[in-house]
Amino acid sequence: MDIYEALELRDRGSDYLGKSVLKAVENMTSINGPALIGKDxxxxxxxxTSMVQQFDxxxxxxxxxxxxxxxxxxLAASSVVCKVGARLKKIPLYQHMANFxxxxxxxxxxxxxNVINGGSH
Incomplete structure (x- = not known):
């Protein structure tokens, strides 16, 4: 893992050779999801910023x-927020991202x- 790399949360259990992400899913549904409800x-x-600094x-x-x-x-939640923002503005996603x-x-x-990729995935 590179020192600048954002970290993946893996369960490290017996499922999927330790690479399951059930804890990450649980965190999103119990921490991020409820906190995003009602936000613009x-x-x-x-x-x-809220997802990265406050929730994590x-x-x-x-x-x-x-x-x-x-x-x-x-990243997945941020992508969903971006798509919803574009829909609310009734503009294509690419236009919304360009405006942003x-x-x-x-x-x-x-x-x-990537031409050369490092790390364990």
Whole structure:
């Protein structure tokens, strides 16, 4: 694991060779989910900050590591918030994301991918 990498929460039990994520799912349904109800999904930055800093709150010397709730679970919830925000504004998701990023000129995105990947997944 890289020192800058957000942390995955794995159960480390006998299911799925220790890589099951039932605890992360439980955290999302008991911590993040209820806390997001009634919040404004058009305020993406505030929602993401709440999920990372208030609901998870774990950090290391490099920043917020998302160890308690799980980095992948927070990413999934953030993606849902983004999609709901776009629907509420009745605009396409790409336009909503461009607005959020402050991009006025839309361009076709360039795919990005890892050429060399490290870590255990």
């Amino acid at each position: 999904p058009s305020k993406q930055a505030q929602m993401d 709150g774990t950090s290391n010397e490099w920043g917020w590591c998302k160890q308690k709730v799980d980095a992948n679970a927070i 990023a402050g991009n006025k000129n839309l361009v076709l995105s360039v795919p990005a991918f």
